Amino acid sequence: MILYFALLPSIAGVLLSFETLPPPLPSPQSFFDFPIIWDFMGYIGNWLAYFLFGFLGVYIVSVDSSNKTLRQSVINGLSRKQVISAKLLFILTLSLITTAYYMLCVFVMANFGTNPFEGSPLLGQELIIFRFFIMSLSYFVFGFLIGLLIRSIGVATMLYFLYVFFIEVILRYVVHLNFFPKSRSMAYYPMNVVEDLTPFPSGSQEVASNSMQLDFNLFLNPTEALISSGVYLLLYITGIVFIILKRDL
Amino acid sequence: MPMKVLEINNLSKSYGKTKALNDLSLTLEKGNIYGLLGPNGSGKTTTLGIIMDVLKANEGNYTWFEGQFDPHPRLNIGAILETPNFYPYLNATDNLKIVQHIKKSPEDDLDSLLKWVNLYDRRKSNFKSFSLGMKQRLAIAASLIGEPEVLIFDEPTNGLDPQGIAEIREIILKIADEGKTILMASHILDEVEKICSHVAILKSGKLLASGPVGTILDDNPILELGVSADKEIDLFNWVNARDDIQFIQKDGNILLLSISSELQPEDINSATFQQGIVLQHLKMRKRTLEEEFLSITQ
Numbered sequence: 056m057i058l059y060f061a062l063l064p065s066i067a068g069v070l071l072s073f074e075t076l077p078p079p080l081p082s083p084q085s086f087f088d089f090p091i092i093w094d095f096m097g098y099i100g101n102w103l104a105y106f107l108f109g110f111l112g113v114y115i116v117s118v119d120s121s122n123k124t125l126r127q128s129v130i131n132g133l134s135r136k137q138v139i140s141a142k143l144l145f146i147l148t149l150s151l152i153t154t155a156y157y158m159l160c161v162f163v164m165a166n167f168g169t170n171p172f173e174g175s176p177l178l179g180q181e182l183i184i185f186r187f188f189i190m191s192l193s194y195f196v197f198g199f200l201i202g203l204l205i206r207s208i209g210v211a212t213m214l215y216f217l218y219v220f221f222i223e224v225i226l227r228y229v230v231h232l233n234f235f236p237k238s239r240s241m242a243y244y245p246m247n248v249v250e251d252l253t254p255f256p257s258g259s260q261e262v263a264s265n266s267m268q269l270d271f272n273l274f275l276n277p278t279e280a281l282i283s284s285g286v287y288l289l290l291y292i293t294g295i296v297f298i299i300l301k302r303d304l
Numbered sequence: 305m306p307m308k309v310l311e312i313n314n315l316s317k318s319y320g321k322t323k324a325l326n327d328l329s330l331t332l333e334k335g336n337i338y339g340l341l342g343p344n345g346s347g348k349t350t351t352l353g354i355i356m357d358v359l360k361a362n363e364g365n366y367t368w369f370e371g372q373f374d375p376h377p378r379l380n381i382g383a384i385l386e387t388p389n390f391y392p393y394l395n396a397t398d399n400l401k402i403v404q405h406i407k408k409s410p411e412d413d414l415d416s417l418l419k420w421v422n423l424y425d426r427r428k429s430n431f432k433s434f435s436l437g438m439k440q441r442l443a444i445a446a447s448l449i450g451e452p453e454v455l456i457f458d459e460p461t462n463g464l465d466p467q468g469i470a471e472i473r474e475i476i477l478k479i480a481d482e483g484k485t486i487l488m489a490s491h492i493l494d495e496v497e498k499i500c501s502h503v504a505i506l507k508s509g510k511l512l513a514s515g516p517v518g519t520i521l522d523d524n525p526i527l528e529l530g531v532s533a534d535k536e537i538d539l540f541n542w543v544n545a546r547d548d549i550q551f552i553q554k555d556g557n558i559l560l561l562s563i564s565s566e567l568q569p570e571d572i573n574s575a576t577f578q579q580g581i582v583l584q585h586l587k588m589r590k591r592t593l594e595e596e597f598l599s600i601t602q
Contacts, residue, residue, distance in 0.1 A: 123389040130356050131406045131446070132379040304358040 056111070059103050059153060064160045066099050086256070087165055093183040094256030096161050100153070100187060101253045104194045105219060105246075108153070112198025113211045116142065120206040126304040139299050143292065146199060150191040157187050181277040183253070189284050190252040196291045197245065203298050219246050242275050248283035251275040306333040308370055309454050309485050310355065315364035317350050317509075324350040326509040328364070332487060332502075334453070337480055339496035339517075340489040341597055342506035348489040349386060351506070352458050356383055369453070379407055382447030383456035388439040392432035396423055396442055399431055400449065407450035417445040421475060437468035444475055455479060457488045461495075497593035505600050512600050517593065526552070526595055527561045527572065530585025539581050552598050558585055560595060 070086065086095040119125040129135060198215055205211040223246045231241040242251070251274050275283065310332040317325040325347045332338055340348045353359035355366050356378065368377035390399040400414045418424040421441040426434070434442065440460060447455055460476065461469040473495060480486060480499055490496050496503060497517065504514035527549070531539050539559065543549050548564040563572070569588050576583055 122392060123387075124391055126358050127389040128406060129358055130378070130383050130385055131403050132376060132381075132450075133406055134376060135357065301360060303353075303360055 056107075056149070056153075059107050060156060062103055063096070063100055063156065064164060066103075067096060067160070067164050089165060090180050090183075091256050092161055092165050093180070094253065096157060096164065097183055097187050097190075097253030098255045100157050101190055101250060104153070104191055105250070108149075108191055108194035109198035109201075109215050109219065110212060111149070112146065112195040112200075113202035113215050114198075114208065115145070116199050116202035117206060117208040117211045120202070121208055129304060135300050139296055142199070143196075143295070146192065146195045150188055150195060153191045154184065154188040158184060182281070183277075186252040186277060186281060189281065189288070190249055193249045193252075193284050193288055193291075196288060196295070197249075200291045200294050203295060223247065242273060243283055245287050248275060248280050248287060251280040252277070252284055306335060308332065308367075309334050310366065310368055310487070311370070312351070312355065312366045313364055315351065315354060315361050315366065317347075317354060317359065317361050324509050325354070325361070328506075328509070328511050330504055330511065330514060332454075332485065334485050335483060336502050337486045337500045338488065339500035339503040340487060340506065341491075341493065341496060341503055341593075342489075345508070346506040347509040348506055349458055350509075352383070352385055352456055352487070352489060356381070356385060356456065358385070379450065380452050381454045381456060382449070382452035383458075384440070384443045384447055384460055385456070385458045388443035388446075390431045390439075390442065390446075393430060395428050395430055396434075396445075397427045399442065400446055403446045403449050409450035412449050412451075414449075417448055420448075420478075421445045422471070437464050437471065440464065440468070440472055441475070444472070448479070452484075454485045454487065457486070457490075459489055459491065461490070461492060493594040493597055494592070503593070505597060507600075524562050524565050524591070525588050526591050527563045527567075527569070528555075528558050528585060528587040528589070529561060529572070529576075529583060530558045531581055531583060533557065535581050538579065539576065542576060542579055542581060552595055562591075562595075563588075 067087075086092060116125075125138065128138065133141075201215050201218075202208075202211045205214055223244050227241045227244055227247065231238075231244075235241065242248070254274055308331055310330075312328055312330040315325055315328040316323070324345075328347070328351060330351075340351065342348050350359060354361045355368075368374075369380065373380050391402070394402075396418060397414055400417065404410060404412055404414070415424060415427070418427050421444055423438060423441055423445065426438065431439070431442070444460070447457075457476065461472050464472065469492075476486070476488070476499065486499075488496065488500065500517060502514070502516050505512045529539060529543075536557070540551075543551055543559065543561060548567060550562040552560040552562055554560070569586055573583055573586060
């Protein structure tokens, strides 16, 4: 978490060291104007969450499993429902904290913009803050589910990173495109829907779709990403509840 | 009528094709000390795991305290199942505080508990620095938080050296003296015989016998027979041919046998002599729990 707190403003600050960016990207300073700063900082936060929050979700549960302290807590008197509530509440709190910090960074970094507080709306467009919260929560919960399924910290961490870096990419761009060419369903994979919650704030999505010679938009719009993430969250949480309630500890 | 602190009804549990528990039914009454006996793989730990809700039974059910403390009966139970599990990076006191928080028992004097198990001097040491004996003692201290009505110990002296075993035995005896209901799974049968008022004997997931120790122990006495090495096979064959004598085990060159209570030592001596077997050792005595256990589980 310390890495997230340090890197979120730092990475944004690094951008300021560039005078210009390659077209069609606008000047770096304009990223710090409202409302675009919400999307820009959200994109940086998404990358950080991609690496850090999923791992943290894995760690939260698998360290308990490997020390058998989760099992011991049930022996000591916690019910399995209480265990589920405690873990999910903790993850929810972390997601709220990371979202609150995101909001703080936005208002601080906005001071570096060209005309920061003249843009509107001041709180961003299309529920960006709520999308960031869902994005954080999704990475945490996905990691948590993997940690619960694979009780070893090392193996679970490896599986998480294998999936997000390689397995889903291969499934989407190799397997899915071969069997279902030109089908927008390839955008609805678990990690992709979360990434599209806070995408890069420019026309780069169209460039990417065009470069792959696809006649559809590869990226989900905010509403699509929000609904899809919600569905996946529900599935993850259902899986977590089922595993903790029904499985031997 | 004493309260039923635990009622187990037709509990069954399988791990794949292996049936770890097979239709087990058992009742524990308040104030008694129960020994759960059985060879490795008999289902003792599985039974304790199910009643503490860390394992899920395939069939059957159980009820704690006649449902009086539902839905959180384990707040009134202190248990050590298999190895003691605590947070390795926290010290003894902090680990006990976590248990205290779960048990909702803030009034417990943790320092007194630590002194009681001889860990007070190491209360600020991290759990990962503890020896196995110290871990067991901390687990016992944790099990006493909240003044539970029932205590469950699963092989509490496993892996300990003789001094560790003696320390744990002393602590359990102190707890037993306070009148708590205890359920103890153990291999050390003479300890169970000394401490427990009731026993339940499991084998291959099935309950073979249960009840007060006095009624479990067969009235049939134990006969010790010893002969010279060249006559051992003859004696063994003679024993096997008798319906009123059952072989239990061989202890060195002495055969331990269960005999019908009508048989007298002189009858045995006479019968073996007629077969050309001269006895060098002949002793009749009462059964121990270990011998009864071996007799039942063979």
